[in-house]
Amino acid sequence: MLRSFSIRIFVLVLTILAVATVGFITVRQLSQNLAMASLTAVFIGSHLGLFCLLTKVWLIDKFPAYKAFLEKIPGVDFGVPVPDTIRKQVVVPRNDKVKRSVVAEEEPTWMVDNTDRTEPFTLGTLAFEPPEPLGKSAVPQTKPKVKRPAIDEKQFIQGANIGSVPTLDRVVKSQTPPSVENAFRKSKSVERQHRTNVLLDRFHFICRILKQTNQEVAVWTEGELATLANTMLTPQSEDKDMIAILLPQRVVRVNCQRTFEFEHHAQVLHNILLATGESLGVTFVNSSKDEITGQCVVNFEYQGKPVTWRFSEKGNRLSDKFLKSTLLWVAKRAQGKFLALDSGDYQKSFVFIPEQITNALVEERISA
Secondary structure, eight states: OHHHHHHHHHHHHHHHHHHHHHHHHHHHHHHOOHHHHHHHHHHHHHHHHHHHHHIIIIIHHHOHHHHHHHHTSTTOOOOOOOOTTTOOOBOOOOOSSOOOOBOOOOOOGGGSOOTTSOOOOOHHHHHTSOOOOOOSTTSOOOOOOOOOOOOOHHHHHHOTTGGGSOOHHHHHHHHSOHHHHHHHHHHHHHHHHHHHHHHHHHHHHHHHHHHHTTOOOSOOSHHHHHHHHHHHOOTTOOHHHHHHHHOGGGEEEEEOBOTTSTTHHHHHHHHHHHHHTOOOOEEEEEEEEOTTTOEEEEEEEETTEEEEEEEEOOTTBOOHHHHHHHHHHHHHHHTEEEEEOSOOSSEEEEEEEEHHHHHHHHHHHHHO
């Protein structure tokens, strides 16, 4: 193997030298310059040598397809090196007359004697080892039942050693029989259902009172009434909330910001008048606000007579005094009252309830 390899290298070197010599002679004849011909020969020889080295060291080892293509050329063969661990030298016993040694050929791995070698510890070997036999002492015993210690009430009262003592809620829950717990849940659901039924009955009662007083209720059928109750009522709903749901045209929403906008106070007064549904004879409403001093003026005519309100506001927030005075002034002349609803900081909501609705609710409640 080594001899054939040396012959191939020798032939390759001769080929490179021959190609370089041909290049030298050609350039010498064409240019008549010895230096240029010598440089050309060196250039051709060095590049051919580097190309052969690159082919052997990098292309053949990295690209098996390129190696297979080169092996198709007659006489080209790249042998596979054999590791030294597989080789083994066998010495033939000495003869009295002839001494000779024979180099053993390559043997398969299963013929190599590995008795002296220690097998490395691997997780796979450990995983597939058969289990050791169990003795009598290793037989698992039945797990003894552990009795729960009695709970000391003093520890709950004094708060000593809280980490080792279960909480009172857990103790009560663990000691509560399932039947008692189910009964407790059932009573809770019954109580919740009872509250819901009471709320629905009250909602029906308010709707009947509003229809008796000839109000424009927002529902026509029992199904619409049930839908409003399920979607808009809460356990905290009061009579005023139910009236606001059934009479949305009697609800006024006041914006407490942007008071510097054009005639903002006049718009607030106009919305409050619309919520009453009454024609109070208020006309020609206009307002103004001084951005520097905060002085506000509201002008309108009430039953043909001019009325002027003057007040001051700080910043860009609606005056609470103006809002309360306006609600009282309009409610007194519309024969009713404004009740505040749940609202935010920037917007306040009120519902107008006429006196006839209030009187009907009071009479119905007294008779009931």
